[in-house]
Amino acid sequence: MTELKLPAAQLLTLLARMERSGVDTEALLEERGIAREDLAESMRPLPLAHFTTLAGHAEDLTGDPLFAMRAAYYTEGDEFVWARFALGALPTVGDLLETFADFAGKVVCPVRIEMRPHADGAELTLTALSGRADELARYVEFSVGLAFSSIRAGLTRPVNPRKVLLKHAPRAPKSAYEEMLGAGVQFGAGRDAVHFPQRVLDLPLSRPNPTLARLSLEALLKEAARFAPESRDFSTIVLGVLQQADSHQAWTVNAVADLLEISPRTMQHRLRQGGASFQQMADMVRREKAGLLLDKGTSQAEIAYLLGYADEGSLRKAFQRWYGIPPGKRTQAS
Numbered sequence: 001m002t003e004l005k006l007p008a009a010q011l012l013t014l015l016a017r018m019e020r021s022g023v024d025t026e027a028l029l030e031e032r033g034i035a036r037e038d039l040a041e042s043m044r045p046l047p048l049a050h051f052t053t054l055a056g057h058a059e060d061l062t063g064d065p066l067f068a069m070r071a072a073y074y075t076e077g078d079e080f081v082w083a084r085f086a087l088g089a090l091p092t093v094g095d096l097l098e099t100f101a102d103f104a105g106k107v108v109c110p111v112r113i114e115m116r117p118h119a120d121g122a123e124l125t126l127t128a129l130s131g132r133a134d135e136l137a138r139y140v141e142f143s144v145g146l147a148f149s150s151i152r153a154g155l156t157r158p159v160n161p162r163k164v165l166l167k168h169a170p171r172a173p174k175s176a177y178e179e180m181l182g183a184g185v186q187f188g189a190g191r192d193a194v195h196f197p198q199r200v201l202d203l204p205l206s207r208p209n210p211t212l213a214r215l216s217l218e219a220l221l222k223e224a225a226r227f228a229p230e231s232r233d234f235s236t237i238v239l240g241v242l243q244q245a246d247s248h249q250a251w252t253v254n255a256v257a258d259l260l261e262i263s264p265r266t267m268q269h270r271l272r273q274g275g276a277s278f279q280q281m282a283d284m285v286r287r288e289k290a291g292l293l294l295d296k297g298t299s300q301a302e303i304a305y306l307l308g309y310a311d312e313g314s315l316r317k318a319f320q321r322w323y324g325i326p327p328g329k330r331t332q333a334s
Contacts, residue, residue, distance in 0.1 A: 005110070007046075010142070014058070018058050023057070023058060023061055032050055041223065048110050087100060087153050089210070090205055091204065091210075100124075104143075111136070113125070113126050122196055123195045124193060126193065127191075127192070128140065133168065140168070161182070161183045165186050166185060190291040235276040235281070238271060239285070242256065248308050251308030289307060300315060300316070315327065
């Protein structure tokens with residue numbers, strides 16, 4: 001499996017809070033073999049393992065298991081200056097979150113972030129691409145913190161989402177999460193998501209400036225494009241095709257390869273070059289879609305057909321493997 005990476009700016013955000021907390025970051029960087037010059041370009045991809053190790057040190061030294069989330073939530077440094085300009089100059093909170101998710105999908109990140117319509121509002125969903133559960137739990141929390149920090153870039157007051165859903169177990173008392181995020185938090189949920197009501201999405205930002213937003217975002221994307229490896233781009237393309245799959249036949253290797261106008265063997269080879277697997281990617285997308293379709297009240301028979309399973313029994317076995325519960329209990333669990 002390919003090594004997960006994240007933008008240098010995110011590592012700098014973590015380091016900035018560590019330094020404000022009195023942690024000797026130079027010693028830690030030297031121990032990890034991280035050169036300061038590697039951090040000079042904000043979109044340069046760096047190993048997620050660097051982030052995980054440094055966050056773990058910070059948690060141990062400060063006694064705060066939510067150190068990474070706080071680092072993102074309260075970031076005030078220059079590491080995201082262009083992002084703050086771009087997001088803070090948009091018209092509304094909804095526009096800001098849509099742009100945040102869109103930009104996150106264009107840079108090297110361990111999770112895919114999307115805005116999706118939901119009852120009376122929308123959900124910011126975070127889907128881990130692959131990797132160890134403990135690494136990704138910390139990074140998902142960090143990403144949630146970044147979303148809230150982005151909102152703070154355009155509003156002079158905090159906003160309260162309707163609820164926060166996290167798949168992992170709490171890493172601190174539940175009250176610590178809820179105090180920071182201003183909403184109820186459900187752990188062990190079927191997905192990682194933040195639900196914002198429409199009244200929050202419609203809030204106007206304090207300094208709208210469409211021209212500044214466009215120019216700032218263009219500057220960010222131009223820098224990010226310099227560091228986008230071809231292998232990751234191809235995995236993202238295949239993932240996008242699977243996300244659009246809407247028929248029983250669309251989930252096979254041959255069907256996806258046909259859409260991309262390449263041979264199945266070539267597609268599998270290019271995915272392996274990037275450390276990806278077609279079956280793992282299809283399984284991840286099926287898991288996500290199965291949960292969303294069940295939440296919408298779609299029958300198990302129809303879900304099994306739409307996701308390319310031979311029958312409902314195959315879907316139930318997959319669902320039990322994904323969530324540890326049968327599909328019938330999904331609605332009660334979420």
